[in-house]
Amino acid sequence: MITVLSGGTGTPKLLQGLKEVVNPADLTIIVNTLENDFFSGVYVSADIDTVLYTMSDMINDELWYGVKNDTFITHDRLEELGCAELLRIGDIDRATKIQKTQLMEKYGLAKACEIQAEKMGIQSKIIPMSEENSDIKIMTDIGELEFHDFLIKHRGEPDVLDIKFSKVKPSKGIIDAIKNSEAVIIGPSNPITSILPILSLDGVKEALNETYVVAVSPIIGSGAVSGPASKFMKALNIEVSSVGVAKLYENFLDNIVIDDKDFDKKSQLNQIVNKVTITNTIMNNSCVKKNLAQIIIDSIP
Ligand code: GDP
Numbered sequence: 001m002i003t004v005l006s007g008g009t010g011t012p013k014l015l016q017g018l019k020e021v022v023n024p025a026d027l028t029i030i031v032n033t034l035e036n037d038f039f040s041g042v043y044v045s046a047d048i049d050t051v052l053y054t055m056s057d058m059i060n061d062e063l064w065y066g067v068k069n070d071t072f073i074t075h076d077r078l079e080e081l082g083c084a085e086l087l088r089i090g091d092i093d094r095a096t097k098i099q100k101t102q103l104m105e106k107y108g109l110a111k112a113c114e115i116q117a118e119k120m121g122i123q124s125k126i127i128p129m130s131e132e133n134s135d136i137k138i139m140t141d142i143g144e145l146e147f148h149d150f151l152i153k154h155r156g157e158p159d160v161l162d163i164k165f166s167k168v169k170p171s172k173g174i175i176d177a178i179k180n181s182e183a184v185i186i187g188p189s190n191p192i193t194s195i196l197p198i199l200s201l202d203g204v205k206e207a208l209n210e211t212y213v214v215a216v217s218p219i220i221g222s223g224a225v226s227g228p229a230s231k232f233m234k235a236l237n238i239e240v241s242s243v244g245v246a247k248l249y250e251n252f253l254d255n256i257v258i259d260d261k262d263f264d265k266k267s268q269l270n271q272i273v274n275k276v277t278i279t280n281t282i283m284n285n286s287c288v289k290k291n292l293a294q295i296i297i298d299s300i301p
Contacts, residue, residue, distance in 0.1 A: 002297075003028045003181040003211075007194025008047035009064040009226060010218045010283075011187025012054040014296075017289030018185075019055065019124070021297055027124040028177045029055075032189070033109070034134045034165055034197040035147050039087050040078065042097040043104060047194065048113055048128055049096055056120035058092075066093040086152055110171045127177065129198045132168040136193070139163070139235075147193070156228045160235040163192060170201035178207040183300040186215035188281065190224070191248050192232035199249075208252035214296055215249050216281055217242035220259040225282065241265065246272045255299055257281060257292070275299070 002022060004011065006029050018027060029051055036045045046065065053059035053067055060068040070090025078085055089097065096116065103112035109131045117126045138150040140158035150156060178184055189195055199205055222240050224230045230240045238244045242258040246269055249256075255275040258265060259282065269276045277299055283289045 001026055001028060001177070001181045002183055002185060002300075003030060003177050004185045004187055005030050005189075005195055005198050006047065006051055006187050007032045007189030008050040009189065010216075011189045011194075012050050012059065012064060013061075013283040013289055014185070014187050014216060014293060015051065015054050016061075016286065017283070017291070017293030018297075020286075020290045021293045023123075024055065025123040028181065029124055029126045030129055030174050030177065030198060031126060032194040032197055033128045033130050033168075034136055034193055036109075036128075036133060037148070039148075040083065040085050040089065041101075042089070042094065043101040044087060044089075044097060045100065045109070045113075045128065048126065049093065049100075051126055052096070052113070052116060052120055052122065055117070055122040055124055055126070058120070066090045067096075086148060110173075125177070127171050127174055129171060129174065129201060130168040131171055134168050134197065135166040137164050151228065156231070160228075160231050162235055163232055165193075165197060165200075167200065170203060174201070175203045175207045178204065179210055181211055183212040183214060184208060185296060186213065186249060186253075188216040188218035188225070190218065190227055190229040190232065191238075191245055192229065192236060196248070205252060211252075212254050212300060213249070213252050214255040214257065214277075214299060215245065215253055216257040216292070216296070217245045217259070217262070219245055220261055220281065243268055243272070257296060257299075 031051050032047045058067050060066045070092045100112050109128050136147045138145045139162040142158045233240045242262050246256045250272050253273045256273050257277040266276050
């Protein structure tokens with residue numbers, strides 16, 4: 001069994017490669033839930049849905065959000081009726097969210113995801129990091145903002161001064177999944193708002209200490225490939241580089257995978273982590289994704 005810690009853009013790209021090189025039934029994916037909330041009357045768990053759509057080959061992998069070739073009839077009609085939607089939710093995507101909202105009321109989030117994954121023909125286990133809702137606040141130069149207000153309404157533009165999120169309980173089964181895995185892959189997701197929330201759960205760091213952990217840096221050179229990771233790392237005084245990422249995971253990290261462009265950081269990284277793997281990590285086509293996935297799997301002792 002291989003366990004993957006995932007957010008909603010970088011790691012799903014890697015999952016597209018991983019599901020080609022390992023049996024999907026041997027993958028457990030623990031997914032960030034920090035940004036989950038209700039929008040337009042439905043529960044939105046963006047990272048979970050991105051992982052569900054990635055593993056069932058439905059993902060809109062231009063946006064890394066929603067379903068490819070989705071329609072927006074409901075969204076357009078809601079706007080005509082005067083309901084401005086903060087999130088532009090497609091029709092098929094909305095069906096997933098309506099069903100998840102209903103299933104959650106009955107069974108909780110983890111079981112809801114399990115049922116949906118099965119219906120989508122997914123063999124991997126997809127576990128939300130927590131069944132509880134997190135409270136996240138982004139402190140900015142224009143005041144305290146909710147995560148989606150910062151990212152969508154303000155287009156991620158304000159200067160970020162600090163980020164605070166509440167403590168939640170881990171979902172059942174994630175500590176055992178980590179402990180019983182041959183290896184844990186920390187995908188190239190936002191270290192602050194996708195990976196740190198998972199690492200902050202009670203028992204996760206201790207479990208990672210007992211397992212072989214390989215992380216792919218989402219930072220190449222001095223910036224993120226996409227999204228607000230650089231801004232968030234700066235706000236928390238973490239160096240924006242693969243070195244900063246390695247330091248964040250240093251207590252339990254066995255191998256860091258960095259991009260070819262960062263080859264000059266190898267000796268610095270070797271002082272933090274045992275093994276440094278250098279390869280192309282810019283996953284802009286299926287060959288790179290598969291190749292990177294294979295290199296990671298081959299590095300597991
Ligand atoms: P976010 O909430 O949009 O930041 O979403 P994620 O948690 O999934 O993280 C996005 C991270 O993925 C960003 O920090 C990117 O730098 C990283 N990322 C996206 N695409 C790639 C890629 O092709 N290669 C690598 N190494 N990182 C990537």
